[in-house]
Amino acid sequence: MDDFHRDTWAEIDLDAIHDNVANLRRFLPDGTRVMAVVKANAYGHGDAQVAETALEAGASYLAVAFLDEALALRKKGVNAPILVLGASRPMDVALAARHRIALTVFRADWLEQASSVYTGPDPVYLHLKMDTGMGRLGVKDGEETKRIMTLINRHPRFILEGAYTHFATADELNTDYLSYQYSRFLHMLEWLPARPPLVHCANSAAALRFPDRAFNMVRFGISMYGLAPSTDIKPLLPYELKEAFSLHSRLVHVKKLQPGEKVSYGATYTAKAEEWIGTIPIGYADGWLRRLQHFHVLVNGQKVPIVGRICMDQCMIRLPEPLPIGTKVTLIGHQGDETISIDDVARHLGTINYEVPCTISYRVPRIFFRNKRIMELRNAVCHG
Numbered sequence: 001m002d003d004f005h006r007d008t009w010a011e012i013d014l015d016a017i018h019d020n021v022a023n024l025r026r027f028l029p030d031g032t033r034v035m036a037v038v039k040a041n042a043y044g045h046g047d048a049q050v051a052e053t054a055l056e057a058g059a060s061y062l063a064v065a066f067l068d069e070a071l072a073l074r075k076k077g078v079n080a081p082i083l084v085l086g087a088s089r090p091m092d093v094a095l096a097a098r099h100r101i102a103l104t105v106f107r108a109d110w111l112e113q114a115s116s117v118y119t120g121p122d123p124v125y126l127h128l129k130m131d132t133g134m135g136r137l138g139v140k141d142g143e144e145t146k147r148i149m150t151l152i153n154r155h156p157r158f159i160l161e162g163a164y165t166h167f168a169t170a171d172e173l174n175t176d177y178l179s180y181q182y183s184r185f186l187h188m189l190e191w192l193p194a195r196p197p198l199v200h201c202a203n204s205a206a207a208l209r210f211p212d213r214a215f216n217m218v219r220f221g222i223s224m225y226g227l228a229p230s231t232d233i234k235p236l237l238p239y240e241l242k243e244a245f246s247l248h249s250r251l252v253h254v255k256k257l258q259p260g261e262k263v264s265y266g267a268t269y270t271a272k273a274e275e276w277i278g279t280i281p282i283g284y285a286d287g288w289l290r291r292l293q294h295f296h297v298l299v300n301g302q303k304v305p306i307v308g309r310i311c312m313d314q315c316m317i318r319l320p321e322p323l324p325i326g327t328k329v330t331l332i333g334h335q336g337d338e339t340i341s342i343d344d345v346a347r348h349l350g351t352i353n354y355e356v357p358c359t360i361s362y363r364v365p366r367i368f369f370r371n372k373r374i375m376e377l378r379n380a381v382c383h384g
């Protein structure tokens with residue numbers, strides 16, 4: 001168990017993650033598998049802990065963006081199949097194969113290079129990415145797809161395990177472009193001699209809205225963490241999602257300011273009367289960004305304002321009364337009847353909820369709760 005010596009931490013409610021996955025499995029048609037998307041340290045929640053919880057709740061596959069993220073999971077003892085959704089290097093095929101990490105393929109020239117360097121004994125599991133309109137990664141024409149299939153079939157160790165695409169607008173109310181991409185995918189699948197064992201297209205938004213169009217696997221990211229894929233479709237969600245991430249700190253200094261006294265860089269905040277100002281040890285280097293200056297936090301179940309500029313490691317809040325050092329401050333989560341959700345923070349920042357937990361940096365230790373108890377204290381950085 002790792003230790004930390006800092007009065008700022010994130011709590012990760014693995015029970016919430018478990019329930020979000022278990023509820024999805026109940027909601028999906030029988031036989032639809034769940035691939036838990038744990039890229040970017042599980043959207044800032046902690047990759048191995050989230051992966052293990054999702055697998056326990058019935059997910060059967062994991063996905064990350066880069067090979068290094070998959071290798072980090074293997075190093076932490078996660079043995080489930082993992083797909084790398086992003087581009088990998090042809091020379092790294094051997095490394096992926098040795099660790100049973102499936103790679104995404106979308107270029108014939110990549111496969112030519114991979115075929116010429118890979119002579120290992122392990123099977124290389126490949127998922128063919130089709131670009132149906134996202135314009136990011138994926139094959140776009142039948143000729144390239146045929147060349148890819150020929151190269152896969154020619155190599156004794158290459159196995160086409162899956163085919164997939166990614167939607168650009170599954171979280172929007174208007175479904176025209178989504179329908180277009182879906183029919184394009186059906187059409188492109190006809191370019192293959194046969195459907196591979198796994199066919200997947202749905203992210204969280206598509207899985208929760210159109211479970212019957214998910215082929216046999218969904219890629220479940222944002223809603224596994226209890227967050228709606230967009231504010232537009234939040235009211236349409238078929239069951240309640242449970243938010244897993246909360247963020248907390250403690251008062252490390254409290255002082256009385258006289259009218260006219262200033263707070264923080266630029267001296268932009270001036271006390272209007274006698275005011276009690278508290279300091280908390282979290283700042284923009286922790287991902288508590290400077291643009292949160294006029295936002296608020298929770299203390300003793302009440303909203304209190306952040307005053308003055310947010311510093312790299314600290315920020316100041318205006319207290320209703322002198323409070324003891326060590327008083328808990330909640331930046332994301334509940335206190336009493338009040339809540340600050342990730343969506344509230346995202347709205348203040350003018351961004352989407354996805355960005356908020358991803359931005360809370362490695363410097364903030366994550367504390368994991370499972371079966372309502374503390375399971376593990378661990379810094380976000382991997383200590384092996």
Ligand SMILES: *Cc1c(COP(=O)(O)O)cnc(C)c1O
Nearest residue numbers: 037085166203204219220221222
């Ligand atoms: C990140 C990602 C997902 C997960 O999307 P959510 O909206 O978080 O569910 C699925 N597929 C691909 C290709 C991704 O990159």
